[in-house]
Amino acid sequence: MPARLLTGIGELVTFDPAHDGELGLVRDAALLEVDGRVTWTGPAACAPIADADLVDDAAGAAVIPGFVDSHTHLVFGGDRASEFEARMAGRPYAAGGIRSTVAATREATDDQLRSRLARFVDELHAQGTTTFEIKSGYGLTVDDEARILRLAREVTAETTFLGAHVVPTEYAGDPDAYVDLVVGDMLDACAPLARWIDVFCETGAFSVEQARRVLTAGAARGLGLRLHAGQLGPGDGVALAVELGAASVDHGTYLSDADVSRLAASTTVATLLPGVEFSTRQPYPDARRLLDAGVRVALASDCNPGSSFTSSMPFCIAVAVRDMGMTPAEALRASTLGGAEALRRDDVGHLRVGARADYVVLRAPSHVHLAYRPGVPLVARTHVA
CATH class of the missing domain: 2.30.40.10 (Urease, subunit C, domain 1)
Known part of the structure; x- marks a missing residue:
């Protein structure tokens, strides 16, 4: 060169x-x-x-x-514009909407998913994003989760196995049996295609005990740890993330004082996703509180069809400065160097x-x-x- x-x-x-x-x-x-x-x-x-x-x-x-976007869900089928429209009319966000995307993703062909993914990558580059992570989580079968990760690996090295996104409809009566699948055959198929493992630890998704099973199984296969927590309400997800040495705990809308103290004393990055609060009308996370406590903070888009359908890191910066108490310099750092820290990267x-x-x-x-x-x-x- x-x-x-x-x-x-x-x-x-x-x-x-x-x-x-x-x-x-x-x-x-x-x-x-x-x-x-x-x-x-x-x-x-x-x-x-x-x-x-x-x-x-x-x-x-x-x-x-x-920009380093450390949290996206870019491989999916279907559209949830009607859900967004209803939410803007007053219906609250709930994790169950993920299942509609699961159904559409399972029906989509590889070429359809690949073509849409290529358009998203073009969007990212056009808006200044040069490094990005992609999660699975819209397949929820062994073959579909592996397929999503295989497609994601065509465009990024930062792939995350999120089989524990929600419990699929076919396991609604026995979520622990689904966790057995995630830590068994699904992990066997997906670990070779992923750098990270993640869990949606939230009411309506997975309990702390279930999340622990998934994360420890992933760690045993050499995967780095990430965690969704504190999006819909308070809980013990942050404590679990810090205990297990997760690289990042993402969302953080609802954090206790103990959560903030734990994060400040750890190397776990608090990844904030302002597009979610913009699109769901939930309260914005208090970035100022975290920064003043000495917590490592990243900003990411959480680009997904349900709760944050934006791929724009400049938009996330603007919202973080306007509504989350960050200075322009802090928001820029969080969307570049902070994202790199959340991915344990020192080269970007x-x-x-x-x-x-x-x-x-x-x-x-x-x-x-x-x-x-x-x-x-x-x-x-x-x-x-």
């Missing part, structure tokens, strides 16, 4: 402590990429132009690391020397415009190394 120098950057966000402030800002900056990796960042006046085969001019635009989410050269050129002079101009397509270019 040719060495590429991106110069003329009005504001470069690196998260490199060698540069200015919490964002590692460099103004009037340049970045050198060699073989897909960042090898130098600094003032454009000092750029190693002689080392570059190609020189690209950002014309004064801001450049940020590519920043532009320090050695990182993947995944970056976004904005149609704006500053990262603040991501929150300042909500809904405006500010991503001029997404560069994926």
Whole structure:
């Protein structure tokens, strides 16, 4: 690959402590990429132009690391627009709507699912996302869960086995028998296709005891741990996530003081999903409370057809700043470096020397415009190394 120098950057966000402030800002900056990796960042006046085969001019635009979306459900069939419409008319969200997507996904062909997934990946790139996770969970049979993960692996290395999403209709009378399937034949089929295992630990989905069975079985197969918890009400999911050393516990709308203290004393990332609260009219999680306590925080889209059908990380940033108590800098960090921490990745989410050269050129002079101009397509270019 040719060495590429991106110069003329009005504001470069690196998260490199060698540069200015919490964002590692460099103004009037340049970045050198060699073989897909960042090898130098600094003032454009000092750029190693002689080392570059190609020189690209950002014309004064801001450049940020590519977004890291650590929670999505992008492989599914069907549509739930009518559910959204009803919810906006006053019907509350419940986890049971997942089963309608399960039915549609089972009926869809591989080519149909693959084609839709490709469109979603295009959406992600167009909005600045360069690294993303995809969960299963809309098949809930051995073959369908494996199929979803196989398709997801065609577009990302960050795949998550979520067979414990909800109890499917055919096991409604015996949820423990379904958990037996998840930790048995389903895990056998899916573990080779996944990096992570996840459970929806919530009323209407899986109990803490059932979640423990699933997560410990996944850990025994070498999978990293993730957990949905605290979306619909308080519970013991966060305590379980911290106890088991999960990389991330996601949603966190309802957290006790003990939950916050546990998270602050752990390496588990609290991944907040503002698209969910926007789309369900639930209370937004209190990001300020978590940040002030020293909790590691990520933002992710939770793109799915039921509770958060958005793939836009800039939208999530704007909502987090407007309604969750985050500053623009905190929201940008949570959607880049925070997402990388939630995926236990040190090569993405920043532009320090050695990182993947995944970056976004904005149609704006500053990262603040991501929150300042909500809904405006500010991503001029997404560069994926």
